[in-house]
Amino acid sequence: MAFQPIVDIVADRVWGYEALVRGMAGESAGFVLDQVDPDLVYGFDQACRVKAVELAAALLPADPALKLSINFMPNAVYEPNACIRATLAAAGRAGFDPGRLMFEFTENEKMRDVPHLRRIVSAYRERGFTTAIDDFGAGYAGLGLLADLRPDVLKIDMALIRDVDQSATRRAIVAAIVAMAQAIGIEPLAEGIETAGELETLRGLGIRLCQGFLLGRPMSAAA
Numbered sequence: 001m002a003f004q005p006i007v008d009i010v011a012d013r014v015w016g017y018e019a020l021v022r023g024m025a026g027e028s029a030g031f032v033l034d035q036v037d038p039d040l041v042y043g044f045d046q047a048c049r050v051k052a053v054e055l056a057a058a059l060l061p062a063d064p065a066l067k068l069s070i071n072f073m074p075n076a077v078y079e080p081n082a083c084i085r086a087t088l089a090a091a092g093r094a095g096f097d098p099g100r101l102m103f104e105f106t107e108n109e110k111m112r113d114v115p116h117l118r119r120i121v122s123a124y125r126e127r128g129f130t131t132a133i134d135d136f137g138a139g140y141a142g143l144g145l146l147a148d149l150r151p152d153v154l155k156i157d158m159a160l161i162r163d164v165d166q167s168a169t170r171r172a173i174v175a176a177i178v179a180m181a182q183a184i185g186i187e188p189l190a191e192g193i194e195t196a197g198e199l200e201t202l203r204g205l206g207i208r209l210c211q212g213f214l215l216g217r218p219m220s221a222a223a
Helices: 029-034 038-059 085-094 114-126 143-149 168-183 196-204
Strands: 002-008 013-020 067-072 101-106 130-136 153-156 187-190
Touching: 002 038, 013 038, 038 067, 038 085, 067 130, 101 114, 101 153, 114 130, 114 143, 130 143, 153 168, 168 187
Parallel strands: 013 067, 067 101, 101 130, 130 153, 153 187
Antiparallel strands: 002 013
């Protein structure tokens, strides 16, 4: 696993870290997931969650306000409460407060069963976890799903963030997403920030949570 900071640019502090699976030679999450047999996706998803919690407990500051964000594959979760048991057990063994967990599901995975996804988000919310939609604006999920799920955090895809300081079109789209999210009580988060110009433009649009190479690259446990 590697960890990338999520920064609160208003409070000027690290808000949390996203856990990202990596290959043994540093290969990307996409490369790793492509190697997983479809019949083993559930077990792999569970193993990633457990590893992320174990490493976070060992490496990250024991700050109760610091989130650990874990990506999950909704299509690999057959029953929400059963699937979270291994994660909670790992947190218990490691002394990691499960209330610090944030679970992200990505728009890039086509949802075969949207009501099932609603049940997952509802079950996680009942347990006090933070929930997030990742890569918003670049995948399968639409505004209808956003309205139904109402996650705590909406991560705006880097394709919309890239050169936002130079593109009036991108600024208008991002501003609309931010206004919409804030109006329904969802915290917008900009991901993939690479330049100071992008960061300052996003600050001007009212975004508080930011993530990207400008603020910190993913770092492995060894690093």
